[in-house]
Amino acid sequence: MNSEETLKPYVIGLDLGGTNSVFGIVDSRGEIKATTAIKTQGYDNVDEYVAASVEALHVIIDQVGGIDKIKAMGIGAPNGNYYKGTIEFAPNLSWGHSGIVPLAELFSKKLGIPVALTNDANAAAIGEMTYGVARGMKNFIVITLGTGVGSGIVVNGQLLYGSDGFAGELGHVIMREENGRSCGCGRNGCLEAYCSATGVARTARELLETTQEPSLLRELKPEDITSLDVSIAAGKGDKLAKDIYEFTGEMLGEACANFAAFSSPEAFIFFGGLTKAGDLIMEPIKRSYNEHVLRIFKGKAKFLISGLEGSSAAVLGASAVGWEI
Amino acid sequence: MNSEETLKPYVIGLDLGGTNSVFGIVDSRGEIKATTAIKTQGYDNVDEYVAASVEALHVIIDQVGGIDKIKAMGIGAPNGNYYKGTIEFAPNLSWGHSGIVPLAELFSKKLGIPVALTNDANAAAIGEMTYGVARGMKNFIVITLGTGVGSGIVVNGQLLYGSDGFAGELGHVIMREENGRSCGCGRNGCLEAYCSATGVARTARELLETTQEPSLLRELKPEDITSLDVSIAAGKGDKLAKDIYEFTGEMLGEACANFAAFSSPEAFIFFGGLTKAGDLIMEPIKRSYNEHVLRIFKGKAKFLISGLEGSSAAVLGASAVGWEI
Numbered sequence: 001m002n003s004e005e006t007l008k009p010y011v012i013g014l015d016l017g018g019t020n021s022v023f024g025i026v027d028s029r030g031e032i033k034a035t036t037a038i039k040t041q042g043y044d045n046v047d048e049y050v051a052a053s054v055e056a057l058h059v060i061i062d063q064v065g066g067i068d069k070i071k072a073m074g075i076g077a078p079n080g081n082y083y084k085g086t087i088e089f090a091p092n093l094s095w096g097h098s099g100i101v102p103l104a105e106l107f108s109k110k111l112g113i114p115v116a117l118t119n120d121a122n123a124a125a126i127g128e129m130t131y132g133v134a135r136g137m138k139n140f141i142v143i144t145l146g147t148g149v150g151s152g153i154v155v156n157g158q159l160l161y162g163s164d165g166f167a168g169e170l171g172h173v174i175m176r177e178e179n180g181r182s183c184g185c186g187r188n189g190c191l192e193a194y195c196s197a198t199g200v201a202r203t204a205r206e207l208l209e210t211t212q213e214p215s216l217l218r219e220l221k222p223e224d225i226t227s228l229d230v231s232i233a234a235g236k237g238d239k240l241a242k243d244i245y246e247f248t249g250e251m252l253g254e255a256c257a258n259f260a261a262f263s264s265p266e267a268f269i270f271f272g273g274l275t276k277a278g279d280l281i282m283e284p285i286k287r288s289y290n291e292h293v294l295r296i297f298k299g300k301a302k303f304l305i306s307g308l309e310g311s312s313a314a315v316l317g318a319s320a321v322g323w324e325i
Numbered sequence: 326m327n328s329e330e331t332l333k334p335y336v337i338g339l340d341l342g343g344t345n346s347v348f349g350i351v352d353s354r355g356e357i358k359a360t361t362a363i364k365t366q367g368y369d370n371v372d373e374y375v376a377a378s379v380e381a382l383h384v385i386i387d388q389v390g391g392i393d394k395i396k397a398m399g400i401g402a403p404n405g406n407y408y409k410g411t412i413e414f415a416p417n418l419s420w421g422h423s424g425i426v427p428l429a430e431l432f433s434k435k436l437g438i439p440v441a442l443t444n445d446a447n448a449a450a451i452g453e454m455t456y457g458v459a460r461g462m463k464n465f466i467v468i469t470l471g472t473g474v475g476s477g478i479v480v481n482g483q484l485l486y487g488s489d490g491f492a493g494e495l496g497h498v499i500m501r502e503e504n505g506r507s508c509g510c511g512r513n514g515c516l517e518a519y520c521s522a523t524g525v526a527r528t529a530r531e532l533l534e535t536t537q538e539p540s541l542l543r544e545l546k547p548e549d550i551t552s553l554d555v556s557i558a559a560g561k562g563d564k565l566a567k568d569i570y571e572f573t574g575e576m577l578g579e580a581c582a583n584f585a586a587f588s589s590p591e592a593f594i595f596f597g598g599l600t601k602a603g604d605l606i607m608e609p610i611k612r613s614y615n616e617h618v619l620r621i622f623k624g625k626a627k628f629l630i631s632g633l634e635g636s637s638a639a640v641l642g643a644s645a646v647g648w649e650i
Contacts, residue, residue, distance in 0.1 A: 139488045153587065155492075158481050162589025163464045164625060167480075169586040172619045177501070177579065185619055254502065261494040262478065262587055264487025294497045294510055300489060 008071040010064055012057065012113075013319025015120070016040060016077040018092035021049075023057055024315035025064050028323070030131030032312055034060035046095045050106045057111070073107055073115040074321030076123030076314060083165040085117045114325045120144065120314065122159055122168060124271050124306070125152025126324060127317025133269060133307035140267040141259060142306070143170060143252070145274035148184075149192040149199075155263055171196070173255060194251045197227040197273060203244050204230050215240035227273065234280055245280040252281075253288025260289075260297045267302040271313070275305045333396040335389055337382065337438075338644025340445070341365060341402035343417035343472075346374075348382055349640035350389050353648070355456030357637055359385035371420045375431045382436070398432055398440040399646030401448030401639055408490040410442045439650045445469065445639065447484055447493060449596050449631070450477025451649060452642025458594060458632035465592040466584060467631070468495060468577070470599035473509075474517040474524075480588055496521070498580060519576045522552040522598060528569050529555050540565035552598065559605055570605040577606075578613025585614075585622045592627040596638065600630045 010033060015022045021040045024032045036056045043049040061067055079090040085104025090096040096103075108115040118126070125142040128134035134142075138157040144150040149171030153160040160167045171192035172185055180189020181202065193199050205222045208215065216233040217225060217240060233241035256268050268289075274281055286303050308316050335358065340347045346365045349357045361381045368374040386392055404415040410429025415421040421428075433440040443451070450467040453459035459467075463482040469475040474496030478485040485492045496517035497510055505514020506527065518524050530547045533540065541558040542550060542565060558566035581593050593614075599606055611628050633641050 139492075155480050155485050155487070156483050160480050160588055162480070163591035164589055164621075166621050167464075167587065167589035169619060172586045173583045174579070174617065175502075178503075187617070187619070254499070258498045258583075259587070261497045262492065262584070263485055264489055264492035266488035292499065292512070294494060294512070296489075296491050 008069055010070050011319045011322030012061075012070060012073040012111075013315040013317070013322065014053070014073065014075045014077075015123075015314035015318050016075055017120075017314070018078070021053060022315050023053070023060065024312065024319060025060055025070070026316060026319035030316055032315065034063045035312075035315070036060050041094050043095055046101050046103065046106065049095055050103075050110060053107070054110045067111065067113065070111075070113055072113050072322040072325045073111065074123065074126075074318045074323070074325075075103065075107070075115065075117040076120040076318035076321065077103065077117060078120060080117045080119040080122075081165040082116065082118040082122065082159075082161050085115065087117070114322075116321045116325050118159070118321050119150065119152075119168075120317070121150030121271075122152040122161075123314065123317035123321055124150075124308070125154055125159060125269075125317075126320040127308050127313065128269055128271075128306060129154060130320035130323060131308060131316055133304045134267065137266050139263060140265045140269060141170070141263070142269045142271055143256075145195060145197075145270060145272040147197055149196050153263065153265075170255060170259065173258070175251060175255060191251065191255050195248050195255075195274075200227040200230055200244060200248055200274065201225050203247050204241075207240055207243060207247075211240070213240045213243070217241065231273075231277060234277060242280060245277055246284045248274070249281045249284025250288040253285045253290075254292045256285065256289045256301075257292035257294075257297075260293050260301060264297060265301060267304055269304045269306060271306040271308075278305075333394055335395050336644045336647030337386075337395060337398040337436075338640040338642070338647065339378070339398065339400045339402075339432075340448075340639035340643050341400055341412075342445075342639070343403070346378060347640050348378070348385065349637065349644060350385055350395070351641060351644035355641055357640065359388045360637075360640070361385050366419050368420055371426050371428065371431065374420055375428070375435060378432070379435045392436065392438065395436075395438055397438055397647040397650045398436065399448065399451075399643045399648070399650075400428060400432070400440065400442040401445040401643035401646065402428065402442060403445060405442045405444040405447070406490040407441065407443040407447065407484075407486050410440065412442070439647075441646045441650050443484070443646050444475065444477075444493075445642070446475030446596075447477040447486075448639065448642035448646055449475075449633070450479055450484060450594075450642075451645040452633050452638065453594055453596075453631060454479060455645035455648060456633060456641055458629045459592065462591050464588060465590045465594060466495070466588070467594045467596055468581075470520060470522075470595060470597040472522055474521050478588065478590075495580060495584065498583070500576060500580060516576065516580050520573050520580075520599075525552040525555055525569060525573055525599065526550050528572050529566075532565055532568060532572075536565070536568075538565045538568070542566065556598075556602060559602060567605060570602055571609045573599070574606045574609025575613040578610045578615075579617045581610065581614045581626075582617035582619075582622075585618050585626060589622060590626060592629050594629045594631060596631040596633075603630075
């Protein structure tokens, strides 16, 4: 620990989600010293959101000895642009959907510390590198499997932001050029349309319609099926639910194989709800990867599940961005 | 220019091809001061190849004032591994196809200077960054369109080698999962199977068979058609030949669109024989890119043709690797 770390041993992490904003004060070993949360929505504008955030933050800042103990703040947010510290046209934020919000600057002015911001998948990648299973790795990718499919790519030990801050959109690689599923981005055949939570539910509906396989999922209205239902059914040994993970894993393995041809990563690290299926999803991913990948890459890469713990993972990831400033 | 550059103002570049090995002595502005060449094949083993190379090199080294004027040597070679300085299982090299050849070390011992080696596409990327159209760029990709399709990827101003030195294989991204063309790598549907010189000739044969379009190419035996014939026919305004470039460009544009989702490059730079077709190939690439790419990337990237001059380009690229040591 250098002298600055001794004087300012903490960073603030903010996991800014569509529903909740969770704050944590974290030390350099990834221990969360204090935490608080507010609702993300329900403010007329971003200034009100920041004011409410800072009010909540001051309570936990006092718990760790005041703002002088805080080195910086890191924010993980949807549509976050690291280069500019902005959130840009985030569709799920009432105060951020219609423009460019300079959120890092707003927090920095109110708190008097440096603030960096990046998108949630990049925050997860920095989190894995700082506190998780990617410690010591120089080349890896974190793939977030949630409402959408995101990714944070590290090459030569640095996060890949690209020319405009928006690199790392594995979810929007086109996997099926012909007859591809429609995607929220307005195109067809993207990985996200198959491997996000809604993609998994869609696969369930497709397999229920196109096969005769008996399944617990047939007891539900097709339009009500969620990825959680698939997970519960698979946990009970449901064959069709396992087939859904098989299909999802195969598609992910194929995407990973193409990604290897770009950056030849040491590891693929999966993060988010879908990873709870464990081997049910990881085994088909690995099998499909080794089937699809160029011979020189076969069997080299590790396939890991995030090492950051459950609900605090996103806060840890965001806080790690603060150490990078 | 620092003092070392004043004392040692040159690097040696070696463009090691399947047929010829071309050497150049290059200054920091990319001027080739002296050049020579030997045949790559016809040696019983790599030691004989290196001995013949060094004999030829000594003549041009003397022309620039002796080995003391030379800072280092850079080699661009097929299947080159930058981390290890080796050529690994290069199918087209009689003395290198069956094993791992420590070529950088062999040259370094004979010449008494540091030697670095990378694959030819990576050398082209470093060449563009050092002397070509990518000067000042931090995020770009060079796509080499020759016998194969290769790529050299630069992110954050550094070449992307990945965990094992083999990153950057854009030619082996699978573009068509179903009914894809067979590729030399043993898989199906790779970009290289469509957009290499042999891929272009194959497209010609397919279009001649599946369409009734009149064409100068119908005067040739289908099995004899090469990408050069397509180029000549297109130069004469042949509609079918233009359709071949259209198809090739569309496929490349689609691959570039997927690549943008990974690294969001400032520019796509094309290098090699196929670029001589100019707008015939570049226009469909750009059109297809903008059709396929995620909205946030639309219209941002530049599409450029290599700025390194003709036959000396590969030598310049290789020499640039020498400056990086």
